[in-house]
Amino acid sequence: MPMLLIKGFYDIKGSQPDGDTVHFTADDPAEWSLVGGGGGRAVEHTALGRATLRLDAIDALETHYGPGRDHQPLMFAHAARDELLRFLGFTDVQRPTGETVTASTPDTVPGFVLTRGADVHGRCVALAGRGAPPGTSGLEIDVDVPLLQTTVNHHLIVKGLVYPTFYRSLFTTLRTELATATKTARDAGQGLWPSDVTTTGAKITGLPSLTDEVVILPKLFRRTVDYLRLAMPLSCYPAFLAGVQDRYSVLSTGERRAGLHHIVEVTNSSTVRMTQLPEDLVFEDA
Incomplete structure (x- = not known):
């Protein structure tokens, strides 16, 4: 499955990450214009290249939904958020007054995203990886099951901390792998599944x-x-x-x-x- 690779870093200070949403800054802000082949919905980003990712194929329990900022049981909502940040490489995340991050160690962590488009809110819909990218930033690469298994999307499914929520743009082989991992986690009583x-x-x-x-x-x-x-x-x-x-x-x-x-x-x-x-x-x- 060809997806656009964008190299950059995760930066969570001043944001409210949850189990399926996190901020990512592209090393080259111009590469956001390549998402979706340069057509369709645009990824909203700052001049410095900071954008919001919506993690593809998964849905974490809500920490603040809608005008009422309603949440789901926070034990699992926060567990997904914390595991996402831990997987990416953040430690000692500070939130003294609620959901907003004021500091973390380190300040940023390197990573990459694999994407085919943006959602109606201008968020980049992506598979999110950590560390060195598996190809050249700004170009499409083939995303197979082994590469999917290195992403935080797959990791959170394996841990049973998020639900699978599939959209038509996700290639069948990747969807099948995530569905299999979901069943394995549910059968093993991982994470939220017993509840x-x-x-x-x-x-x-x-x-x-x-x-x-x-x-x-x-x-x-x-x-x-x-x-x-x-x-x-x-x-x-x-x-x-x-x-x-x-x-x-x-x-x-x-x-x-x-x-x-x-x-x-x-x-x-x-x-x-x-x-x-x-x-x-x-x-x-x-």
């Missing part, structure tokens, strides 16, 4: 149950938070999901769907569950 209730059923009695108790796929969390803020009965939730029109395919059946109401059900008036495993879904690119 996960995405497919077994999350009992939702109000917003605090989502923020402090249940561990579910972050995409389902975000949709549910948005709905609860409308102050409507949970029985109407499927109709809300139908209106949102998330577009995705179900790999096991080959169906293409619009709306999570096809795979989310509400039972006993307060329990929400997905009927498909996260790795069985491929979403249209955001």
